[in-house]
Amino acid sequence: MTRPLGIDDPGVDWSGARVLVRADLNAPLDDGRVTDDARIRASVPTLERLLAAGAGVAVCSHLGRPKGKPVEELSLRPCAEKLGELMGRTVELLPDCVGDDVRARAEALRPGELVMLENLRFHPEEEANDPAFADRLAAGFTHYVNDAFGAAHRAHASTEGVARRLPARAGLLLSREVEVLEGLLTSPRHPFVAVLGGSKVSDKLPLINSLLERCDRVLIGGAMCFTFLAAQGESVGASLHEGPDGQAQATELMETAVRLNCALQLPVDVLVADRFAADAALEVVPTDDIADGWMGVDIGPRTSSSYREAIMGAQTVFWNGPMGAFEIEPFVDGTRAVAEAMAACFGSTVAGGGDSGAAVAQFGLVDDFTHVSTGGGAALEMLEGRTLPGVAALPSTS
Protein backbone atom coordinates (compact mmCIF):
# COMPACT_ATOMS: atom_id res chain seq x y z
CA MET A 1 0.00 0.00 0.00
CA THR A 2 1.41 3.41 -0.88
CA ARG A 3 0.91 6.15 1.64
CA PRO A 4 1.74 9.85 1.41
CA LEU A 5 4.88 10.80 3.30
CA GLY A 6 3.88 12.43 6.57
CA ILE A 7 5.35 15.30 8.56
CA ASP A 8 7.13 12.76 10.78
CA ASP A 9 9.12 11.52 7.78
CA PRO A 10 12.77 12.08 8.74
CA GLY A 11 13.54 13.49 5.29
CA VAL A 12 12.45 16.99 6.29
CA ASP A 13 14.05 19.24 8.86
CA TRP A 14 11.30 21.63 9.91
CA SER A 15 13.58 23.87 11.90
CA GLY A 16 13.59 27.26 10.18
CA ALA A 17 11.17 26.06 7.48
CA ARG A 18 8.42 28.44 6.32
CA VAL A 19 5.44 26.18 5.81
CA LEU A 20 2.15 26.69 3.99
CA VAL A 21 -0.38 24.37 5.68
CA ARG A 22 -3.65 23.63 3.86
CA ALA A 23 -6.18 22.80 6.57
CA ASP A 24 -9.93 22.29 6.45
CA LEU A 25 -11.22 25.09 8.67
CA ASN A 26 -14.56 25.17 6.87
CA ALA A 27 -16.60 25.28 10.08
CA PRO A 28 -20.33 26.03 10.26
CA LEU A 29 -20.96 29.68 11.19
CA ASP A 30 -23.95 31.42 12.63
CA ASP A 31 -23.97 35.19 12.85
CA GLY A 32 -20.17 35.37 12.59
CA ARG A 33 -19.54 32.71 15.24
CA VAL A 34 -18.27 29.16 14.86
CA THR A 35 -21.06 26.79 15.94
CA ASP A 36 -19.08 23.54 15.65
CA ASP A 37 -15.30 23.69 16.07
CA ALA A 38 -14.62 19.99 15.30
CA ARG A 39 -12.75 20.66 12.05
CA ILE A 40 -10.67 23.48 13.52
CA ARG A 41 -9.86 21.32 16.54
CA ALA A 42 -8.81 18.45 14.26
CA SER A 43 -6.29 20.76 12.56
CA VAL A 44 -4.47 21.72 15.76
CA PRO A 45 -2.11 18.71 16.26
CA THR A 46 -0.32 19.21 12.92
CA LEU A 47 0.11 22.95 13.53
CA GLU A 48 1.42 22.32 17.07
CA ARG A 49 3.84 19.69 15.79
CA LEU A 50 5.29 21.92 13.07
CA LEU A 51 5.59 24.95 15.35
CA ALA A 52 7.26 22.86 18.08
CA ALA A 53 9.72 21.55 15.48
CA GLY A 54 10.80 25.12 14.73
CA ALA A 55 8.77 25.95 11.63
CA GLY A 56 6.98 29.20 10.90
CA VAL A 57 3.49 28.43 9.65
CA ALA A 58 0.83 30.10 7.51
CA VAL A 59 -2.40 28.10 7.58
CA CYS A 60 -4.90 28.45 4.73
CA SER A 61 -8.40 27.10 4.05
CA HIS A 62 -11.61 27.65 2.16
CA LEU A 63 -14.81 28.66 3.90
CA GLY A 64 -18.24 28.26 2.32
CA ARG A 65 -18.94 29.19 -1.29
CA PRO A 66 -18.00 32.82 -1.96
CA LYS A 67 -17.92 32.06 -5.71
CA GLY A 68 -14.54 33.59 -6.45
CA LYS A 69 -14.90 37.03 -4.88
CA PRO A 70 -14.40 38.48 -1.39
CA VAL A 71 -17.52 38.09 0.76
CA GLU A 72 -17.36 39.75 4.17
CA GLU A 73 -19.52 37.09 5.88
CA LEU A 74 -17.20 34.33 4.63
CA SER A 75 -14.02 35.80 6.09
CA LEU A 76 -11.97 33.28 8.05
CA ARG A 77 -11.81 35.75 10.97
CA PRO A 78 -14.10 33.72 13.28
CA CYS A 79 -12.01 30.63 12.50
CA ALA A 80 -8.77 32.48 13.28
CA GLU A 81 -10.25 33.56 16.60
CA LYS A 82 -11.43 30.02 17.38
CA LEU A 83 -8.06 28.52 16.42
CA GLY A 84 -6.31 31.07 18.64
CA GLU A 85 -8.61 30.15 21.51
CA LEU A 86 -7.93 26.42 21.04
CA MET A 87 -4.16 26.94 20.82
CA GLY A 88 -3.94 29.54 23.56
CA ARG A 89 -2.33 32.22 21.37
CA THR A 90 -3.33 34.95 18.95
CA VAL A 91 -3.55 33.95 15.33
CA GLU A 92 -3.20 36.93 13.01
CA LEU A 93 -5.43 36.82 9.92
CA LEU A 94 -3.79 38.30 6.81
CA PRO A 95 -6.15 40.23 4.48
CA ASP A 96 -5.59 37.88 1.50
CA CYS A 97 -4.10 34.50 0.62
CA VAL A 98 -1.82 35.71 -2.21
CA GLY A 99 -0.06 38.92 -3.25
CA ASP A 100 3.11 40.85 -2.51
CA ASP A 101 2.25 41.51 1.13
CA VAL A 102 1.47 37.86 1.82
CA ARG A 103 4.67 36.85 0.09
CA ALA A 104 6.67 39.28 2.20
CA ARG A 105 5.06 37.91 5.38
CA ALA A 106 5.82 34.35 4.25
CA GLU A 107 9.45 35.22 3.64
CA ALA A 108 9.70 36.82 7.07
CA LEU A 109 7.99 33.97 9.03
CA ARG A 110 10.00 33.18 12.15
CA PRO A 111 10.26 29.81 13.93
CA GLY A 112 7.16 29.26 16.06
CA GLU A 113 5.18 32.05 14.34
CA LEU A 114 1.63 31.22 13.14
CA VAL A 115 -0.55 33.32 10.83
CA MET A 116 -3.72 32.54 8.86
CA LEU A 117 -4.39 33.45 5.24
CA GLU A 118 -7.81 34.72 4.14
CA ASN A 119 -10.39 32.47 2.40
CA LEU A 120 -8.83 30.78 -0.65
CA ARG A 121 -12.12 30.80 -2.54
CA PHE A 122 -12.20 34.59 -2.68
CA HIS A 123 -10.19 33.90 -5.86
CA PRO A 124 -11.82 31.95 -8.73
CA GLU A 125 -8.38 30.56 -9.65
CA GLU A 126 -8.40 28.40 -6.51
CA GLU A 127 -11.16 26.04 -7.63
CA ALA A 128 -9.93 26.23 -11.24
CA ASN A 129 -6.55 24.89 -10.04
CA ASP A 130 -4.95 27.72 -12.01
CA PRO A 131 -1.16 27.14 -12.34
CA ALA A 132 -0.24 30.82 -11.97
CA PHE A 133 -2.37 31.05 -8.82
CA ALA A 134 -0.65 27.94 -7.40
CA ASP A 135 2.69 29.70 -8.07
CA ARG A 136 1.46 32.76 -6.16
CA LEU A 137 0.25 30.58 -3.25
CA ALA A 138 3.63 28.89 -3.02
CA ALA A 139 5.56 32.17 -3.15
CA GLY A 140 7.73 32.82 -0.10
CA PHE A 141 7.32 29.36 1.44
CA THR A 142 9.89 26.57 1.68
CA HIS A 143 7.44 23.67 2.27
CA TYR A 144 3.80 22.67 1.91
CA VAL A 145 1.73 20.43 4.22
CA ASN A 146 -1.73 19.18 3.29
CA ASP A 147 -3.91 18.33 6.30
CA ALA A 148 -7.27 19.10 4.62
CA PHE A 149 -8.61 15.58 4.14
CA GLY A 150 -12.14 16.96 3.69
CA ALA A 151 -10.97 18.81 0.56
CA ALA A 152 -8.60 16.14 -0.79
CA HIS A 153 -11.12 14.87 -3.36
CA ARG A 154 -10.97 18.25 -5.11
CA ALA A 155 -8.11 19.15 -7.44
CA HIS A 156 -7.82 22.79 -6.43
CA ALA A 157 -4.76 25.06 -6.44
CA SER A 158 -4.32 24.76 -2.66
CA THR A 159 -4.80 20.98 -2.55
CA GLU A 160 -3.20 19.83 -5.78
CA GLY A 161 -1.35 22.55 -7.67
CA VAL A 162 0.76 23.84 -4.81
CA ALA A 163 1.72 20.28 -3.73
CA ARG A 164 3.62 19.99 -7.00
CA ARG A 165 5.52 23.24 -6.45
CA LEU A 166 7.02 22.81 -2.97
CA PRO A 167 8.48 19.90 -1.00
CA ALA A 168 5.19 18.48 0.30
CA ARG A 169 4.07 16.25 3.16
CA ALA A 170 0.76 14.98 4.59
CA GLY A 171 -0.38 16.39 7.92
CA LEU A 172 -1.28 14.11 10.84
CA LEU A 173 -5.04 14.21 10.21
CA LEU A 174 -4.76 13.47 6.51
CA SER A 175 -2.26 10.68 7.17
CA ARG A 176 -4.55 9.04 9.71
CA GLU A 177 -7.62 9.29 7.45
CA VAL A 178 -5.78 7.72 4.52
CA GLU A 179 -4.30 4.97 6.69
CA VAL A 180 -7.65 3.94 8.20
CA LEU A 181 -9.69 4.14 5.00
CA GLU A 182 -7.02 2.40 2.89
CA GLY A 183 -6.96 -0.30 5.54
CA LEU A 184 -10.69 -0.90 5.01
CA LEU A 185 -10.08 -1.20 1.28
CA THR A 186 -7.00 -3.37 1.23
CA SER A 187 -6.80 -5.42 4.42
CA PRO A 188 -10.05 -5.50 6.41
CA ARG A 189 -10.42 -8.28 8.95
CA HIS A 190 -13.49 -10.49 8.39
CA PRO A 191 -16.37 -10.63 9.03
CA PHE A 192 -16.54 -7.14 7.44
CA VAL A 193 -19.97 -5.56 7.85
CA ALA A 194 -21.12 -2.30 6.22
CA VAL A 195 -24.13 -0.35 7.45
CA LEU A 196 -25.61 1.97 4.85
CA GLY A 197 -28.40 4.49 5.16
CA GLY A 198 -29.15 8.04 4.18
CA SER A 199 -31.48 9.29 1.57
CA LYS A 200 -30.70 7.96 -1.92
CA VAL A 201 -29.42 4.79 -3.55
CA SER A 202 -28.40 6.69 -6.69
CA ASP A 203 -26.10 9.04 -4.69
CA LYS A 204 -24.25 6.11 -3.19
CA LEU A 205 -24.18 3.65 -6.10
CA PRO A 206 -20.38 3.43 -6.56
CA LEU A 207 -19.92 3.24 -2.78
CA ILE A 208 -22.40 0.38 -2.39
CA ASN A 209 -20.87 -1.52 -5.30
CA SER A 210 -17.40 -1.16 -3.82
CA LEU A 211 -18.62 -2.36 -0.41
CA LEU A 212 -20.49 -5.34 -1.87
CA GLU A 213 -17.17 -6.49 -3.31
CA ARG A 214 -15.35 -6.25 -0.01
CA CYS A 215 -17.91 -7.00 2.71
CA ASP A 216 -19.47 -10.19 4.02
CA ARG A 217 -22.68 -8.43 4.94
CA VAL A 218 -24.30 -5.08 4.06
CA LEU A 219 -27.12 -3.78 6.28
CA ILE A 220 -29.45 -1.27 4.64
CA GLY A 221 -31.46 1.39 6.48
CA GLY A 222 -32.46 5.02 6.02
CA ALA A 223 -34.75 6.27 3.28
CA MET A 224 -32.58 4.24 0.89
CA CYS A 225 -34.23 1.00 2.08
CA PHE A 226 -37.58 2.06 0.61
CA THR A 227 -36.09 2.17 -2.89
CA PHE A 228 -34.94 -1.45 -2.37
CA LEU A 229 -38.32 -2.46 -0.94
CA ALA A 230 -40.19 -0.76 -3.78
CA ALA A 231 -37.92 -2.58 -6.24
CA GLN A 232 -39.06 -5.84 -4.63
CA GLY A 233 -42.66 -4.84 -5.26
CA GLU A 234 -43.56 -3.80 -1.70
CA SER A 235 -45.77 -0.78 -1.16
CA VAL A 236 -43.83 1.86 0.72
CA GLY A 237 -46.69 4.31 1.32
CA ALA A 238 -45.50 7.91 1.57
CA SER A 239 -41.91 6.91 2.42
CA LEU A 240 -39.14 8.79 0.64
CA HIS A 241 -38.09 6.54 -2.25
CA GLU A 242 -36.75 6.73 -5.78
CA GLY A 243 -38.59 6.06 -9.04
CA PRO A 244 -37.95 3.45 -11.76
CA ASP A 245 -34.28 4.40 -12.34
CA GLY A 246 -33.31 4.19 -8.66
CA GLN A 247 -35.30 0.99 -8.28
CA ALA A 248 -33.56 -0.57 -11.28
CA GLN A 249 -30.23 0.30 -9.66
CA ALA A 250 -31.41 -1.29 -6.41
CA THR A 251 -32.39 -4.47 -8.25
CA GLU A 252 -29.00 -4.58 -9.90
CA LEU A 253 -27.27 -4.15 -6.52
CA MET A 254 -29.30 -7.04 -5.07
CA GLU A 255 -28.23 -9.22 -8.01
CA THR A 256 -24.60 -8.17 -7.58
CA ALA A 257 -24.79 -9.10 -3.89
CA VAL A 258 -25.99 -12.62 -4.75
CA ARG A 259 -23.27 -13.04 -7.37
CA LEU A 260 -20.56 -11.87 -4.92
CA ASN A 261 -21.95 -13.93 -2.07
CA CYS A 262 -22.47 -10.83 0.08
CA ALA A 263 -25.53 -10.86 2.36
CA LEU A 264 -27.52 -7.72 1.61
CA GLN A 265 -30.00 -7.26 4.43
CA LEU A 266 -33.11 -5.06 4.38
CA PRO A 267 -35.18 -4.00 7.40
CA VAL A 268 -37.91 -6.39 8.57
CA ASP A 269 -39.81 -3.66 10.42
CA VAL A 270 -40.01 0.13 10.28
CA LEU A 271 -41.22 3.05 12.32
CA VAL A 272 -43.89 4.85 10.30
CA ALA A 273 -45.26 8.34 10.89
CA ASP A 274 -48.35 10.05 9.51
CA ARG A 275 -46.34 13.26 9.06
CA PHE A 276 -42.68 14.27 8.87
CA ALA A 277 -42.75 16.05 12.24
CA ALA A 278 -41.78 15.46 15.87
CA ASP A 279 -45.43 15.36 17.00
CA ALA A 280 -46.55 12.90 14.30
CA ALA A 281 -48.56 9.77 15.11
CA LEU A 282 -46.17 6.78 15.13
CA GLU A 283 -46.43 3.05 14.67
CA VAL A 284 -44.05 0.12 14.19
CA VAL A 285 -45.06 -2.14 11.28
CA PRO A 286 -43.52 -5.02 9.29
CA THR A 287 -41.94 -3.70 6.07
CA ASP A 288 -44.52 -5.57 4.00
CA ASP A 289 -47.34 -3.77 5.77
CA ILE A 290 -46.80 -0.03 5.27
CA ALA A 291 -50.21 1.60 4.80
CA ASP A 292 -50.95 4.28 2.22
CA GLY A 293 -50.21 7.77 3.49
CA TRP A 294 -47.72 6.61 6.15
CA MET A 295 -44.00 7.17 5.78
CA GLY A 296 -41.08 5.12 7.09
CA VAL A 297 -38.88 7.40 9.18
CA ASP A 298 -36.62 4.92 11.01
CA ILE A 299 -35.80 1.21 11.12
CA GLY A 300 -37.91 -0.74 13.62
CA PRO A 301 -36.77 -2.41 16.87
CA ARG A 302 -36.56 -5.95 15.42
CA THR A 303 -34.32 -4.64 12.64
CA SER A 304 -32.23 -2.68 15.15
CA SER A 305 -31.54 -5.75 17.24
CA SER A 306 -30.68 -7.89 14.24
CA TYR A 307 -28.31 -5.18 12.95
CA ARG A 308 -26.83 -4.85 16.43
CA GLU A 309 -26.07 -8.56 16.48
CA ALA A 310 -24.39 -8.46 13.05
CA ILE A 311 -22.30 -5.45 14.11
CA MET A 312 -21.24 -7.01 17.42
CA GLY A 313 -20.07 -10.16 15.64
CA ALA A 314 -17.94 -8.27 13.10
CA GLN A 315 -14.17 -7.72 13.08
CA THR A 316 -14.56 -4.65 10.86
CA VAL A 317 -17.55 -2.31 10.58
CA PHE A 318 -17.98 0.65 8.24
CA TRP A 319 -21.02 2.87 8.58
CA ASN A 320 -22.35 5.60 6.30
CA GLY A 321 -25.77 7.22 6.38
CA PRO A 322 -28.25 7.47 9.26
CA MET A 323 -30.87 4.71 9.70
CA GLY A 324 -33.70 7.26 9.90
CA ALA A 325 -34.44 10.96 9.87
CA PHE A 326 -32.43 11.20 13.10
CA GLU A 327 -32.53 15.02 13.22
CA ILE A 328 -36.12 14.60 14.48
CA GLU A 329 -35.92 13.22 18.03
CA PRO A 330 -38.67 10.52 17.83
CA PHE A 331 -36.95 9.12 14.69
CA VAL A 332 -33.48 8.71 16.21
CA ASP A 333 -33.57 5.25 17.83
CA GLY A 334 -32.32 3.13 14.92
CA THR A 335 -29.40 5.45 14.24
CA ARG A 336 -28.52 5.49 17.94
CA ALA A 337 -28.73 1.66 18.09
CA VAL A 338 -26.21 1.33 15.25
CA ALA A 339 -23.87 3.90 16.80
CA GLU A 340 -24.05 2.21 20.21
CA ALA A 341 -23.46 -1.25 18.76
CA MET A 342 -20.40 0.03 16.91
CA ALA A 343 -19.14 1.77 20.05
CA ALA A 344 -19.44 -1.54 21.93
CA CYS A 345 -17.98 -3.73 19.15
CA PHE A 346 -14.44 -5.08 19.74
CA GLY A 347 -13.59 -4.96 16.05
CA SER A 348 -12.38 -1.98 14.05
CA THR A 349 -15.22 0.54 13.68
CA VAL A 350 -15.21 3.41 11.20
CA ALA A 351 -17.92 5.96 10.37
CA GLY A 352 -17.82 8.25 7.35
CA GLY A 353 -20.18 10.85 5.90
CA GLY A 354 -21.33 14.26 7.07
CA ASP A 355 -24.60 13.27 8.70
CA SER A 356 -23.36 9.95 10.11
CA GLY A 357 -20.36 11.71 11.67
CA ALA A 358 -22.67 14.35 13.13
CA ALA A 359 -24.87 11.60 14.60
CA VAL A 360 -21.91 9.90 16.32
CA ALA A 361 -20.87 13.28 17.74
CA GLN A 362 -24.43 14.01 18.87
CA PHE A 363 -24.47 10.72 20.83
CA GLY A 364 -21.07 11.53 22.40
CA LEU A 365 -19.56 8.31 21.03
CA VAL A 366 -16.71 9.61 18.85
CA ASP A 367 -14.01 8.31 21.22
CA ASP A 368 -15.58 4.83 21.26
CA PHE A 369 -15.11 4.42 17.50
CA THR A 370 -11.81 3.39 15.95
CA HIS A 371 -12.22 6.34 13.61
CA VAL A 372 -14.85 8.89 12.64
CA SER A 373 -13.84 10.47 9.36
CA THR A 374 -13.78 14.27 9.15
CA GLY A 375 -14.14 14.14 5.37
CA GLY A 376 -17.66 13.46 4.09
CA GLY A 377 -17.29 13.27 0.32
CA ALA A 378 -13.56 12.54 0.45
CA ALA A 379 -14.04 9.48 2.68
CA LEU A 380 -16.78 8.07 0.46
CA GLU A 381 -14.70 8.62 -2.70
CA MET A 382 -11.78 6.77 -1.12
CA LEU A 383 -14.02 3.84 -0.24
CA GLU A 384 -15.27 3.76 -3.81
CA GLY A 385 -11.65 2.89 -4.57
CA ARG A 386 -10.92 6.23 -6.22
CA THR A 387 -7.65 8.10 -5.94
CA LEU A 388 -7.99 11.50 -4.31
CA PRO A 389 -6.12 14.21 -6.26
CA GLY A 390 -4.99 15.95 -3.06
CA VAL A 391 -3.43 12.70 -1.85
CA ALA A 392 -2.01 11.66 -5.22
CA ALA A 393 -0.13 14.97 -5.49
CA LEU A 394 1.88 14.24 -2.34
CA PRO A 395 5.10 12.23 -2.49
CA SER A 396 4.48 8.71 -1.18
CA THR A 397 6.27 5.77 0.39
CA SER A 398 7.59 3.02 -1.92
Ligand code: ADP
Ligand atom coordinates in the same frame (compact mmCIF):
# COMPACT_ATOMS: atom_id res chain seq x y z
P1 ADP B 1 -24.25 11.10 5.12
O1 ADP B 1 -24.13 12.60 5.16
O2 ADP B 1 -23.86 10.47 6.43
O3 ADP B 1 -23.52 10.51 3.93
P2 ADP B 1 -26.80 11.22 3.75
O4 ADP B 1 -26.55 12.64 3.44
O5 ADP B 1 -26.80 10.24 2.65
O6 ADP B 1 -25.81 10.73 4.93
O7 ADP B 1 -28.26 11.08 4.41
C1 ADP B 1 -28.62 11.74 5.57
C2 ADP B 1 -30.04 12.22 5.50
O8 ADP B 1 -30.93 11.16 5.23
C3 ADP B 1 -30.46 12.83 6.82
O9 ADP B 1 -30.78 14.18 6.61
C4 ADP B 1 -31.66 12.01 7.24
O10 ADP B 1 -32.68 12.81 7.81
C5 ADP B 1 -32.13 11.43 5.93
N1 ADP B 1 -32.94 10.24 6.14
C6 ADP B 1 -32.54 9.04 6.62
N2 ADP B 1 -33.58 8.19 6.71
C7 ADP B 1 -34.67 8.85 6.27
C8 ADP B 1 -36.05 8.51 6.11
N3 ADP B 1 -36.48 7.29 6.43
N4 ADP B 1 -36.87 9.44 5.61
C9 ADP B 1 -36.41 10.66 5.29
N5 ADP B 1 -35.14 11.05 5.41
C10 ADP B 1 -34.27 10.15 5.90
Ligand code: MG
Ligand atom coordinates in the same frame (compact mmCIF):
# COMPACT_ATOMS: atom_id res chain seq x y z
MG1 MG C 1 -25.21 14.15 4.09
